[in-house]
Amino acid sequence: MHDAHYHYSKEINTLQNEYGISGICNVANEKEFELVQQKHLFYSFGVHPWNASLDTLNSMFPLLKKAPIIGEIGMDSVWCDVDLKIQKEVFEKQLQFAQALNKPVILHTKGQEKTILELIRKYPNTYVVHWYGCMDYVKEYDEVVSYFTIGLSIGKEEEVTHLVKQISMDKLLMESDGIEAVKWAIDSDDYLAALKNEITMVALLKNQSYSEVESILDHNFSKLIKK
Incomplete structure (x- = not known):
């Protein structure tokens, strides 16, 4: 089992160790970077749109390298009020950087x-779309x-x-x-149950067995982290 995008908590770290769950821990600042280094966790790092500023980006380039x-990087006009022009500039500079260094990218698209679709078309790369919550552009993103x-x-959100x-x-x-998202999505803080429910729902929607789905999803994750 894996968790391709999570925000660190002691609870998640303990459960991942106990159940052998592989993951990509999202890192957003120097403090979190130091934490994942101490814990020897596989991680992603980027300037999140909620924190977008050119000063922040410039200071974070050593960690991006x-x-x-x-x-996760991207743009957000739903949950934050950071100027979209600034968000776009910070986002595009990170896309350019990731492409130049051949680093995969995790996208926040809220x-x-x-706009994000138009930008990533300019910079071909390995892209992971995180928790896509829109009925539109699915086919275009898939391409x-x-x-x-x-x-x-x-099963709860139509999108x-x-x-x-x-x-x-x-x-x-x-x-x-992360745990806060688990609480929001399933009205519980049962991390393991939330991941198992994902597999169960995918199996139902794809008409496959639980074990088949788990095996395929874990294979996909292995391919990603080997990049």
């Missing part, structure tokens, strides 16, 4: 799906990205369920987004 995966992580709200129905199994990954 060290990161095996860039992200409310800015069309240019490598993977989509499955939001925990599958996430629609995505899984439309995307082939070889392009899907599991994610939790």
